[in-house]
Amino acid sequence: MNRIGELVLQAESEILSVEKGRKNMIVEIGEFKNKSERYERLAEACEEMIDPRDSAIPSLANVSALLKAHMDDVNWLGFYLFQEGYLALGPFQGMPAVTRINLGKGVCGTAAERMKTVRVDEVKTCGNYIACDTVSSSEIVVPLVRQERLLGVLDVDSPSPRRFDEDDERGLEKIAETLVELIYCP
Ligand code: SME
Numbered sequence: 001m002n003r004i005g006e007l008v009l010q011a012e013s014e015i016l017s018v019e020k021g022r023k024n025m026i027v028e029i030g031e032f033k034n035k036s037e038r039y040e041r042l043a044e045a046c047e048e049m050i051d052p053r054d055s056a057i058p059s060l061a062n063v064s065a066l067l068k069a070h071m072d073d074v075n076w077l078g079f080y081l082f083q084e085g086y087l088a089l090g091p092f093q094g095m096p097a098v099t100r101i102n103l104g105k106g107v108c109g110t111a112a113e114r115m116k117t118v119r120v121d122e123v124k125t126c127g128n129y130i131a132c133d134t135v136s137s138s139e140i141v142v143p144l145v146r147q148e149r150l151l152g153v154l155d156v157d158s159p160s161p162r163r164f165d166e167d168d169e170r171g172l173e174k175i176a177e178t179l180v181e182l183i184y185c186p
Pocket residue numbers: 076097098101105106107108109128129130131132133136139155157
């Protein structure tokens with residue numbers, strides 16, 4: 001690397017350390033004996049990782065990467081953001097997905113309209129389901145709500161039926177509560 005490259009790296013690392021009090025973005029999660037403890041740690045990690053001055057897209061891009069890396073048996077994980085009256089595809093990990101979902105449509109639109117988590121044990125038997133990945137078998141959608149205002153949803157799909165239970169629901173809701181406090185949504 002030449003001298004200019006070294007100086008750019010040094011400057012970038014100084015910006016990171018000044019802004020977040022840290023020198024890199026390495027997030028240690030560790031091993032946990034149950035899912036609930038792992039979700040608690042993931043919620044804490046979101047808090048450590050997100051700088052509230054960033055816009056929602058880079059913050060949620062990192063969160064989608066973190067959650068996808070630390071959740072087992074998941075083929076799609078990402079966010080839809082509520083804007084101009086519909087859910088717009090946000091940061092995600094997985095196969096390409098539908099870009100707009102109206103309230104009440106699909107599992108995402110249903111959770112968004114009700115502002116309540118929706119779990120589907122087998123999407124092939126769900127009448128109101130929008131397919132994005134043929135591999136998906138079960139799904140959980142958790143709304144992101146700040147003071148009764150819908151910001152978006154967190155959507156997680158699994159290739160296994162009945163993948164998501166009450167522990168996943170509580171854990172992902174805890175993460176959603178953490179996110180709505182931190183993400184910038186003017
Ligand atoms: N299955 C969702 C659509 C989004 S994809 O799963 C990524 C739904 O029914 O709303």
